[in-house]
Every structure is written in structure tokens, then in C-alpha cells.
Amino acid sequence: xxxxxxxxxxxxxxxxxxxxxxxxxxxxxxxxxxxxxxxxxxxxxxxxxxxxxxxxxxxxxxxxxxxxxxxxxxxxxxxxxxxxxxxxxxxxxxxxxxxxxxxxxxxxxxxxxxxxxxxxxxxxxxxxxxxxxxxxxxxxxxxxxxxxxxxxxxxxxxxxxxxxxxxxxxxxxxxxxxxxxxxxxxxxxxxxxxxxxxxxxxxxxxxxxxxxxxxxxxxxxxxxxxxxxxxxxxxxxxxxxxxxxxxxxxxxxxxxxxxxxxxxxxxxxxxxxxxxxxxxxxxxxxxxxxxxxxxxxxxxxxxxxxxxxxxxxxxxxxxxxxxxxxxxxxxxxxxxxxxxxxxxxxxxxxxxxxxxxxxxxxxxxxxxxxxxxxxxxxxxxxxxxxxxxxxxxxxxxxxxxxxxxxxxxxxxxxxxxxxxxxxxxxxxxxxxxxxxxxxxxxxxxxxx
Amino acid sequence: xxxxxxxxxxxxxxxxxxxxxxxxxxxxxxxxxxxxxxxxxxxxxxxxxxxxxxxxxxxxxxxxxxxxxxxxxxxxxxxxxxxxxxxxxxxxxxxxxxxxxxxxxxxxxxxxxxxxxxxxxxxxxxxxxxxxxxxxxxxxxxxxxxxxxxxxxxxxxxxxxxxxxxxxxxxxxxxxxxxxxxxxxxxxxxxxxxxxxxxx
Numbered sequence: 001x002x003x004x005x006x007x008x009x010x011x012x013x014x015x016x017x018x019x020x021x022x023x024x025x026x027x028x029x030x031x032x033x034x035x036x037x038x039x040x041x042x043x044x045x046x047x048x049x050x051x052x053x054x055x056x057x058x059x060x061x062x063x064x065x066x067x068x069x070x071x072x073x074x075x076x077x078x079x080x081x082x083x084x085x086x087x088x089x090x091x092x093x094x095x096x097x098x099x100x101x102x103x104x105x106x107x108x109x110x111x112x113x114x115x116x117x118x119x120x121x122x123x124x125x126x127x128x129x130x131x132x133x134x135x136x137x138x139x140x141x142x143x144x145x146x147x148x149x150x151x152x153x154x155x156x157x158x159x160x161x162x163x164x165x166x167x168x169x170x171x172x173x174x175x176x177x178x179x180x181x182x183x184x185x186x187x188x189x190x191x192x193x194x195x196x197x198x199x200x201x202x203x204x205x206x207x208x209x210x211x212x213x214x215x216x217x218x219x220x221x222x223x224x225x226x227x228x229x230x231x232x233x234x235x236x237x238x239x240x241x242x243x244x245x246x247x248x249x250x251x252x253x254x255x256x257x258x259x260x261x262x263x264x265x266x267x268x269x270x271x272x273x274x275x276x277x278x279x280x281x282x283x284x285x286x287x288x289x290x291x292x293x294x295x296x297x298x299x300x301x302x303x304x305x306x307x308x309x310x311x312x313x314x315x316x317x318x319x320x321x322x323x324x325x326x327x328x329x330x331x332x333x334x335x336x337x338x339x340x341x342x343x344x345x346x347x348x349x350x351x352x353x354x355x356x357x358x359x360x361x362x363x364x365x366x367x368x369x370x371x372x373x374x375x376x377x378x379x380x381x382x383x384x385x386x387x388x389x390x391x392x393x394x395x396x397x398x399x400x401x402x403x404x405x406x407x408x409x410x411x412x413x414x415x416x417x418x419x420x421x422x423x424x425x426x427x428x429x430x431x432x433x434x435x436x437x438x439x440x441x442x443x444x445x446x447x448x
Numbered sequence: 449x450x451x452x453x454x455x456x457x458x459x460x461x462x463x464x465x466x467x468x469x470x471x472x473x474x475x476x477x478x479x480x481x482x483x484x485x486x487x488x489x490x491x492x493x494x495x496x497x498x499x500x501x502x503x504x505x506x507x508x509x510x511x512x513x514x515x516x517x518x519x520x521x522x523x524x525x526x527x528x529x530x531x532x533x534x535x536x537x538x539x540x541x542x543x544x545x546x547x548x549x550x551x552x553x554x555x556x557x558x559x560x561x562x563x564x565x566x567x568x569x570x571x572x573x574x575x576x577x578x579x580x581x582x583x584x585x586x587x588x589x590x591x592x593x594x595x596x597x598x599x600x601x602x603x604x605x606x607x608x609x610x611x612x613x614x615x616x617x618x619x620x621x622x623x624x625x626x627x628x629x630x631x632x633x634x635x636x637x638x639x640x641x642x643x644x645x646x647x648x
Contacts, residue, residue, distance in 0.1 A: 082535075089484075093647040137530055144533035144602075152606050 028386060031067070035261070035387070036444045040070035055098070055111040058087040059383050062114065062122065066387040069129060070438045078129045085122050088113045103337055106284070107330065107381035116153055117318045118385045120146060120166045127172055128256060131434040136179055143173035143189070162203040162321040167196035168313035168392060171212060175254060178219065179432050183244075187219045204317040209310035211396045214241045242398055250398045251427030255309065255408065256436045259295040260390030261444065262315050263288040265323075265382040271375065279345055279371045283334050285327075286380040288320045293390045294441050296413045300395050302404050309393035316390040330381075341374030389438065401429045410439055485641030487536045487600075487615065495617045496544035499633045503621065504552055508630035512593070522556040523549065523621070524592035532602035532615065545596070545619075558592040594630065595622050613639040 028050075034043030044067040052060035061084035068077035091111045101109040113119070127142035146169045154164065174189030194216060197208045213236040220229035222244040233239065242250075269284035293316060298309040349367020397406075403426050410419040419439055427433060475481060480490040512521045525546055528538040550557050559567060574583050598619035605612040614636065621631040 091647070093644045095647050097648055138535060141530065141533060141535050144604075148533060148604055148606060155607070 031063075031387075032261075032444055035070075035440045036442050038440065038442075040067060040072075040438070043067055044071050055109060056383065057111075058084050058091065058114065059112040059385065061087060062118065062385045063387045065122075066125065066385070069125065070387075074129050074133050078126060078133075081122055081126050081129070085126070088119055088122070102333065103340060105377050106337070106379045107333065108379055108383060110381070112383050114385060115319070115322050117163055117166065117315070117322060118388070120149060120169050121315070121385065121388060123149065124166075124169050124172060127176065128434065128436060131176070131254075132436060136176065139176050140180060143176045146173060161325055162200070163318055163325075165192070165196035165199070166313075167193050167200060167206065170196055171209070171312060171394075174215065174219075175432075178215070183219060183222055187223050187225075190216050190219055203321055204314045206311055206314045206317075208236075209312050209394060210308070211310060211394060212312075213238060215396075217241050218244055218247065247398055248430045250400050251429060251431045251433065253300065253397045253399065253406070253425065253427070254432060254434050255298070255300045255307075255395045255397070256312075256434075257295070257298045257309055257393040257395075257408075257410065258389035258391075258436060258438045259393065259410070259440075260293045260316075261291050261440060262384065262386060262388040262390055263290040263319050264386050265289075265380075265384045267380040267382055269378070269380065274342075277342075277346065279342060279349075279367075280375050281338055281342060282375040282378045283338050284378050284380040285331060285334055286323065286382050288323050288384075290316050290320065291390060291444055292441060294412045294418065295391065295393065295439065296411050296415075298393055298395065298408060298410045298437070300397050301407050301409070302397075302399060305397060305399060307395040307397040309395040311391055312394045313392040314390075315388050315392070319384065334378075334380075337378070341378070342371075345371035345374055389440075399427050401427055403427075408437055410437075482639075485611065485613065485639060486534050487532070489540070491615065491637055492541040493544065494637070495635045496541050496548065498635050499545060499617075499619050500548040500552070502633050503549070503619075503631050504554060506631050508621065509554060511630075520554065520556050521593045522558050522590050523594045523596055524558040525560055526595045526597040528598040528600070528619075530600050532600045533604055534602070536600060538600065542598075556590065558590055564589070592624055595624055596620070597622065609643040609645050611641045611643070613637075613641060615639075 028047070030046040031043045034040065034046055044064070047063060047067055050060065061080050065077045065081035065084060068074075068080060091113045095111065098110045114122075123142045123146040127139045127146075130136070130139035130142065146166070150166060150169065170189050170193035174186045174193055177183075177186035177189055180186075190212065193212060194208070197206060197212070201207065213232065216232045217229055217236070217238060218241055220226075220232060265286045266289050267284050268287045269282060271280060271282040273280050297311075300307050300309070345367055348370040349363055404424070406423050406425060408421050408423065409417060412418050418441070421437065423435060425433055425435070477489070477493075482488065482490070509521070512518055525542050528542050530536045530538055546557055549555050558564075568586075571584055571586055575586070596619060598617065601616045601618070603614040603616075605614075615638075617635045617637075619631075619633040620629055622629050
């Protein structure tokens with residue numbers, strides 16, 4: 001009797017699970033379309049229709065914050081990203097309930113708090129939002145928070161992780177401190193960025209940015225670190241660079257170009273029948289698919305001067321390498337889950353071994369239902385901050401005070417012009433202006 | 449059996465519903481409530497109170513009054529910079545400070561730069577539109593004798609799920625005539641924040 005009721009009850013359960021298990025990534029196609037058509041506002045409108053489940057709230061806020069930024073609504077973007085940051089802080093404690101669910105159902109039932117690099121990116125984009133809004137002190141708060149985050153991370157990590165430092169976050173902090181006139185803090189941050197770029201060249205293939213080379217020399221000179229300045233001059237083969245005093249006589253434009261989109265997580269799964277037991281086994285794992293990153297560099301030019309961007313962050317590579325490093329753990333959990341689900345299905349199916357044929361049939365049905373439910377709910381956790389750019393490029397251009405019309409030109413690997421735009425900007429003496437440009441190629445297809 | 453099951457379900461639903469209702473509890477503003485461990489109203493108030501008591505008890509006030517033809521110094525609040533690792537609303541705290549200093553009756557306060565711009569606009573408007581006997585003339589503003597500035601700094605020492613937070617608030621009163629610092633106030637706050645390792 002009980003088995004009968006249970007079998008009947010399990011069917012709607014399976015149905016509920018099926019609808020609930022559509023992962024976050026399935027809901028984003030219209031948003032992506034909007035982005036590829038260079039219409040961030042349409043993408044935002046499409047995305048705001050998503051009603052995130054409770055575990056996906058932080059991810060929703062991250063994506064929304066980025067889309068708001070792309071649409072030019074910096075104030076709202078800042079508010080949203082601050083909410084995401086707060087959400088992460090609240091969710092950092094381990095939830096036993098979610099751990100149990102992730103073993104029993106799938107990894108996507110856990111609350112999303114993002115990978116380390118995604119959490120650092122929240123701070124980076126908040127800092128950029130504040131800088132572009134002229135709130136230097138607020139950007140400084142973000143620089144301090146990023147430092148805290150990276151320090152905590154360094155304490156935690158035992159094994160060598162490819163992403164132990166965030167070179168761009170360090171570099172941006174240095175720029176903030178230099179703008180504040182806090183030379184020693186700026187020097188330390190630039191040095192940390194220098195170390196990080198050197199160390200990560202192999203894993204993320206981001207060369208030392210051209211601008212950072214000049215920044216290091218300028219700051220070392222300003223601090224009176226003659227020995228260190230000489231070392232940088234020799235290493236980078238740079239003789240001439242603006243001194244801090246010369247730079248303060250002019251104004252400066254700091255351009256960041258956010259190009260392409262971060263790789264997207266897809267599911268890779270295998271479903272096989274086990275001939276020994278007659279039950280089905282399934283395992284599903286996440287996998288990143290990189291997108292095309294056609295931007296080679298951007299140039300920022302006035303009538304008299306121009307500057308070229310250097311790549312400062314390769315989010316695509318960071319994401320892929322981070323997942324690679326975590327794959328053993330994810331796989332182990334998936335195998336444990338498969339075994340657990342199979343054991344439960346076996347137990348459900350063996351309920352009627354007493355010789356009563358109707359009880360036998362019910363038990364077999366129940367076993368099948370549990371098996372099917374287990375297989376259907378086996379989904380990979382394909383949640384990721386997909387509106388992050390694939391790469392970030394940066395240029396610094398010092399100009400004498402005055403009103404300027406500047407041209408931003410985005411170029412592909414074959415020097416082909418991908419996009420041009422113009423900005424009007426007034427520069428005052430000693431002032432730094434922060435400008436950013438988001439650019440997403442029309443062709444968003446993922447590499448196979 | 450069925451009936452009791454239904455009753456139980458109804459009860460459960462009711463319990464779930466009542467748990468979702470917003471609950472508001474009014475608190476006395478002087479009770480210290482710490483939720484996240486970050487800078488909050490209690491810190492702001494503790495710092496401003498200490499600063500005011502300290503600043504009014506110091507010799508600069510007596511010294512200024514002793515000068516010929518001077519009675520009460522005019523003070524202006526400059527910038528209180530947030531150099532901490534948190535986004536802190538410094539306004540509540542400077543306003544606390546300003547209010548207590550004005551109410552002490554020992555100093556005059558001059559409107560801030562932003563406020564002055566608004567008032568000047570109003571005076572310009574009066575010049576055009578107000579009756580002659582009620583008009584306030586330009587160029588009669590009270591110049592400040594001292595400027596109050598400050599910084600909020602933090603040092604954070606994290607270790608695992610514990611964080612030692614150290615806040616240092618510095619306030620400086622600078623004489624506008626000769627850049628002399630006449631008073632420096634400092635207040636330190638130390639907190640040990642332990643984060644829960646587990647949640648529901």
C-alpha cells in the first residue's frame with residue numbers, strides 16, 4: 001500500500017524536478033542576442049525578465065550590474081554590484097543543507113557566490129564605476145577591499161593555483177593610489193601587478209602592459225628608488241618617460257576597453273545503462289566554451305597625440321584555467337552523487353522481494369521512477385558570470401589641459417577596424433579622467 | 449487519518465506564512481546593535497561625542513577668546529575623507545559634530561561650500577525680487593576662523609573566519625589665518641568580528 005502511494009507520489013515529484021532543473025544558462029539566449037546586436041539596453045530588458053531562484057540571486061545581480069554598466073546607468077550598476085558583494089559576504093559560510101542537496105540532486109542547487117576571479121571582478125567593476133563617476137575615494141575603498149580579498153585568498157590556498165593574484169586588480173589599485181597622490185601605496189600596488197603579470201604570463205598569456213612599464217619607472221623615480229628605476233629601465237629598454245611632475249602638469253585619460261564576452265559554461269554528460277543492474281547511470285560535468293576574441297588592440301587619439309591599449313586581463317583564460325583546477329573535485333563529487341543515486345534507486349526497487357507479485361511490480365516501478373528522477377536531475381552546474389568581457393585592455397594618454405575630441409578605434413588581429421567612436425572631453429591640469437568602452441562582436445559563436 | 453493529515457498541512461502552511469511576514473522592532477538609538485561588524489551608527493555616534501567633548505575642553509577656544517575683539521570663533525566643516533576599506537557615510541558623523549558644536553554656544557558655524565552656493569543664489573534672487581527693506585546684501589558673509597577636517601582610516605587583520613578591525617578617526621582643526629593646527633582629536637575603535645562558518 002505504502003509503495004503504491006509512493007510510486008504515485010514520485011511521478012509529480014519528477015515533473016517538479018524537471019522544471020526546476022533548467023539551469024541558469026538556459027535563460028540567457030535573448031540577453032546574448034541583444035548584446036551581439038550592440039543593444040545593451042535591450043539585453044538588460046530581456047535579462048530583467050529572468051526571475052532568479054534563491055541560489056542564483058548573486059549571479060543575477062552580477063549580470064544585471066554589468067548590463068546596467070553597459071547601458072550607461074552607472075549609479076544603478078553600482079547599487080546592484082554592491083548588493084551582489086553583500087550577497088556573497090552573507091553566503092560565504094558553508095551550508096550543510098546545500099552540501100547535502102548538491103550530493104543528492106546536483107551542484108546547481110548550491111548558492112552561487114562566483115569563483116574567486118568573479119568576486120574580484122565585482123570589486124574591479126565597482127572601482128571603475130566609481131572612477132568614471134569621479135568618486136576617487138570610493139574607488140579607493142574598492143582597492144582596499146580587493147587587497148583584503150586577495151590576502152584572504154592567499155592564506156587559504158595550499159596548492160599552487162593558477163589564479164593566485166589578480167594582476168589587473170593590482171594595477172587598477174595602483175592607478176587609484178597614484179591619482180590620490182599616495183605614492184608609496186601606488187608603488188607597492190604597481191610592484192604587485194608587475195610580479196603578478198610576470199608569474200601569470202605562462203598560464204594566462206598576458207604580457208606586461210606597456211603602460212605599467214612606464215608607471216613603474218615614473219613611480220620609482222618619484223620615490224627616489226634609483227636602483228629599482230634603473231632595473232626597470234634596463235629590463236623594459238625604456239629611456240624616456242614622463243616624470244610625475246610632468247604628468248601632473250598635464251591631464252590624463254585612462255581608457256579601458258572591455259571586449260567580447262567571457263567563456264560560457266556548457267554541460268558535458270554521459271548516460272549509460274548498467275547491464276548488471278538494468279538501471280541507468282548518468283554523469284554531467286561543466287565545461288567552458290571560449291568565445292571569439294577578435295580585438296587586438298584599441299587606439300585613443302587626438303589631433304596631436306595617441307596611445308595604444310595593452311591587454312591587462314584575459315578573463316577567458318582565467319575562467320578556463322580556474323575550472324580546470326577545480327575539475328578533479330567536481331568530478332569526484334559527480335561520481336559520488338551517481339553512486340548515491342544508484343544506491344537509492346536499488347533500495348527503492350528491492351522493496352517487494354516477499355513473493356507477492358503486485359508488491360514486486362510496484363517496487364520495480366518505484367525503483368524505475370527513482371532511477372529516472374536521479375538521472376533527470378543530474379545536471380552540471382553551468383552558472384557563470386557570462387556578461388563579463390573576455391578581455392580587458394587599457395591605455396593611458398597624457399594631454400595638456402584643454403578641450404578634446406578623441407577617437408577610439410578598435411582593431412582586429414589583421415589591423416582591420418572593428419569599431420570607431422568619438423568622445424568629447426575637457427581635461428584640466430593634473431586631473432585624471434576615466435573612460436571605458438564595452439564592445440561585443442556581432443558573432444558570439446562559441447569555439448568547438 | 450486523512451483529516452488529521454490535512455490539518456497538519458494547513459498548520460504547516462500557516463507556520464510558513466507567518467515566518468515570512470516582515471517584523472519591525474523599534475530600537476532606542478542609544479542601544480548598540482552590531483550586525484555585520486562594519487562601521488555603523490553606534491561607531492559614528494561614539495566618535496562624534498568623544499570628539500566634541502575633547503575639542504571644547506581644549507585651550508584653543510580660550511586662547512581665541514582672549515584675542516582682542518574676538519568672542520566666538522567661526523568654524524567651517526571641510527572634508528572628512530573616508531580612507532577606510534568600507535563605504536562609510538561620513539555625513540551623519542560630521543552633522544553630529546556640527547550640531548553639538550553649534551549647540552554648545554561656544555562657536556559659530558559657517559555654511560559649507562555647497563550650502564553657500566545655494567545661499568548666494570538666493571541672495572541674487574532677493575536682489576531682483578525682494579522688497580528693498582528685506583533685501584540681504586552681498587559681500588557680508590562671515591569668514592571662518594577655523595576649518596575642521598578629518599580622515600577615517602582602518603587596518604584589517606583577517607585570519608580565516610576572524611577579522612580584527614581597527615578604525616582610527618582623526619579630526620583636525622586648522623586656523624585659516626596661518627595654517628596652524630590648533631586641535632587634533634583621535635578616536636580608535638577595535639572590533640573582533642567572527643564570521644559563522646555554517647549557515648542554513
